[in-house]
Amino acid sequence: MREVPSEVIVRTVERLFVEANTQIGDDVSCAMESALRGEESPVGRAVLEQILENYRIAAGEEIPICQDTGMAVLFLELGQEVHITGGLLEEAVNEGVRRAYVGGCLRKSVVADPLFERKNTGDNTPAVIHLKLVPGDRIKITAVPKGFGSENMSAVKMLKPSDGVEGLEAFVTETVLKAGPNACPPVVVGVGIGGTLEQAALLSKQAVARGVGTENPSPPYAALERRLLERANRLGLGPGGTGGTVTALAVNVLFAPTHIAGLPVAVNICCHAARHREAVI
Ligand code: SF4
Known part of the structure; x- marks a missing residue:
C-alpha cells in the first residue's frame, strides 16, 4: 500500500485550479490559432484575435481567463493500492478548491441552496467530485472549472x-x-x-x-x-x-x-x- 498524505492532494488541487483558470491549455490555444487561420468572417477573426490576446494577458499577469471561474469539477482516478493519510479525500479536495479560489482571488460562484436561499458559500466549495477506482498506486486528478x-x-x-x-x-x-x-x-x-x-x-x-x-x-x-x-x-x-x-x-x-x-x-x-x-x- 502506498501512503499519500492528504495535504499533497490539497496542494495539488489548489495548484490545478489556479493554473487552469489563468493559463489556457496548449490544446485550446493551438486550436484557436488554427481557427483564426480558417475563419472566413473578418468580424469573427477579430473576435478570435481578442480571445487569443485575452489568453496571453491572463497567463502573463496571472489573472483569470474569464470572470466566471466556474464551478470546481474534478475527475479523480484513485489507485486501489493508495492509502490516504492525515484526512479524508473529499475534505482534502474541498480544502484545495477553497485555497485556490480564496487565495488565488478567483470568483466564488457556488450557492449552497439552489432554489430558495441561494446564499454564496464564499469559497467556491463544495466541488463536484467524480471518483473512479482504478488499479495501481497513483492518483490522477483532472480539474475542470466549468463556467455556467x-x-x-x-x-x-x-x-x-x-x-x-x-x-x-x-x-x-x-x-x-x-x-x-x-x-x-x-x-x-x-x-x-x-x-x-x-x-x-x-x-x-x-x-x-x-x-x-x-x-x-x-x-x-x-x-x-x-x-x-x-x-x-x-x-x-x-x-x-x-x-x-x-x-x-x-x-x-x-x-x-x-x-x-x-x-x-x-x-x-x-x-x-x-x-x-x-x-x-
Ligand atoms: S461561458 Fe462563462 S466561463 Fe465561458 S467564456 Fe462565457 S462567461 Fe466565461
Whole structure:
C-alpha cells in the first residue's frame, strides 16, 4: 500500500485550479490559432484575435481567463493500492478548491441552496467530485472549472433506438444552435452516448475534459465526431456568435453500453475558456 498524505492532494488541487483558470491549455490555444487561420468572417477573426490576446494577458499577469471561474469539477482516478493519510479525500479536495479560489482571488460562484436561499458559500466549495477506482498506486486528478454560460446551454435527451444516427446528430446540432452566443463560442462540445440518463451526462462532461485535438479510438465514433463538427460549423454562429465559419473547435464523443430499449444522449457545451488541468500523484 502506498501512503499519500492528504495535504499533497490539497496542494495539488489548489495548484490545478489556479493554473487552469489563468493559463489556457496548449490544446485550446493551438486550436484557436488554427481557427483564426480558417475563419472566413473578418468580424469573427477579430473576435478570435481578442480571445487569443485575452489568453496571453491572463497567463502573463496571472489573472483569470474569464470572470466566471466556474464551478470546481474534478475527475479523480484513485489507485486501489493508495492509502490516504492525515484526512479524508473529499475534505482534502474541498480544502484545495477553497485555497485556490480564496487565495488565488478567483470568483466564488457556488450557492449552497439552489432554489430558495441561494446564499454564496464564499469559497467556491463544495466541488463536484467524480471518483473512479482504478488499479495501481497513483492518483490522477483532472480539474475542470466549468463556467455556467455554457453549462446552462447543455442538454440531455432519451432518444429512441429508432432515432438512430440521424436523430442523434440532429439533437447535437440543434443543441449547439440553441446555445448560440450564450455559450461564448467557439465552443468545445462533449457528447455522451449510452448508459443511463446520468451516465450519458457524465460521459459528456468527460468528453469535454478529454481536450481538443483528440479523437475517439473507435473509427465510426471518430467519423461521427468529424461529421458533428462539420455540422456545427455550418450553422454560421461563428466566434462570439457574430457570424462566421468557426462555431466549434471540437466535438468529442464518449460512449457506453446501454439498454436495448434506449439511446440516451447528453451534450455538454463548453465555451472558448475550455479549461482543464491534470496531475498524477
Ligand atoms: S461561458 Fe465561458 S467564456 Fe462565457 S462567461 Fe462563462 S466561463 Fe466565461
